[in-house]
Amino acid sequence: MSAFTSSASPEYYYTIIGLQNVFGEARDTYVGLGRKIWRDLGQVYEDGKNFDPYNVDWHNVNWTAVFMFSVVIGFILIVIIANLLPESEAPGVQEGNTATGDLNGVVRREGDPPIPPPTEIVSLRVYPIKSCRGFEIDGTRLRPSGLTLDRNWMFISKSDRKFLTIRSDPSMTLIDTAVIESTAKSNKGEQLLSISIRNNDKPEEKPQSVAVPAFPTKAWLESNTTLSKVEIWEQETDAWEYGPEINAPFTAFFGKPVALVYKGPTNRLCRVNGSKELYGAETPHHFADVMSLQIASEASLADLNRRLASSSTTTTTTQSPNNN
Numbered sequence: 001m002s003a004f005t006s007s008a009s010p011e012y013y014y015t016i017i018g019l020q021n022v023f024g025e026a027r028d029t030y031v032g033l034g035r036k037i038w039r040d041l042g043q044v045y046e047d048g049k050n051f052d053p054y055n056v057d058w059h060n061v062n063w064t065a066v067f068m069f070s071v072v073i074g075f076i077l078i079v080i081i082a083n084l085l086p087e088s089e090a091p092g093v094q095e096g097n098t099a100t101g102d103l104n105g106v107v108r109r110e111g112d113p114p115i116p117p118p119t120e121i122v123s124l125r126v127y128p129i130k131s132c133r134g135f136e137i138d139g140t141r142l143r144p145s146g147l148t149l150d151r152n153w154m155f156i157s158k159s160d161r162k163f164l165t166i167r168s169d170p171s172m173t174l175i176d177t178a179v180i181e182s183t184a185k186s187n188k189g190e191q192l193l194s195i196s197i198r199n200n201d202k203p204e205e206k207p208q209s210v211a212v213p214a215f216p217t218k219a220w221l222e223s224n225t226t227l228s229k230v231e232i233w234e235q236e237t238d239a240w241e242y243g244p245e246i247n248a249p250f251t252a253f254f255g256k257p258v259a260l261v262y263k264g265p266t267n268r269l270c271r272v273n274g275s276k277e278l279y280g281a282e283t284p285h286h287f288a289d290v291m292s293l294q295i296a297s298e299a300s301l302a303d304l305n306r307r308l309a310s311s312s313t314t315t316t317t318t319q320s321p322n323n324n
Helices: 010-049 063-084 170-174 218-224 244-254 298-308
Strands: 124-126 135-137 153-157 175-181 191-197 208-213 226-232 235-241 258-263
Touching: 010 063, 135 175, 153 226, 153 235, 170 175, 170 244, 191 244, 208 244, 244 258
Parallel strands: none
Antiparallel strands: 124 135, 153 258, 175 191, 191 208, 226 235, 235 258
């Protein structure tokens, strides 16, 4: 005769027995609930056969059974309808992404317009100074206020504090901008915004130029500029105004006292396209007009340049129509 022995403690057996009791009670509960629902559904069926809306005791209606019966019937109807509908109209996520030009799985209906080809960004340009020339970049960060560095600066007339625009002075297209690195020992490697004036009459001569920090700190601005009020499109805002050392060559170029300014700390809200109603929230801008970003197709730029070729040497690939 053989005997089986175990080293398990009594607590182990008590735990097993306890779990068995818990599972047993859960089983009995759910089985009982299922039987009750089944009886209730059966009662609803029997009541439905002899239903008389004029002879119903609404206070004693089994609303739980009515609700469960409605859920079951609704689920059955959804399954039936989903299987009867054509595949193109059945609910669900379509495969493919029309936004990227992937037509796999896209349902085409008779009379639909043709799907355009995928769009590719082939060039990015920023215009640090309003109405002046910008430059092409490989990449940048897009914020609600626009691209990094884009229209952070502008020129103003010192007599009336109003901004200068290419609309009234086309010669602003002769002002170039570029980002360079400082070679001075005090700030070697710092990114600077270089601002130069072309001399089309003597292109062989080196253009006049000045340089300011491309990303000035508040401390630098407080030490080297003056916070003042300026006006842009009949709207007053604040700006950091540079001194005579920076402004002198541009005063000579424009033939009147002007100043270069950098957008101040107070939020400036654009009107029309930059309004709260379109953006969904109040979005601060720098010196952009009614939109902080513009997208143009190569075909439209080529067509516009062709139209301008007979009257101007400036092309829209270097002078954005939105940079004004």
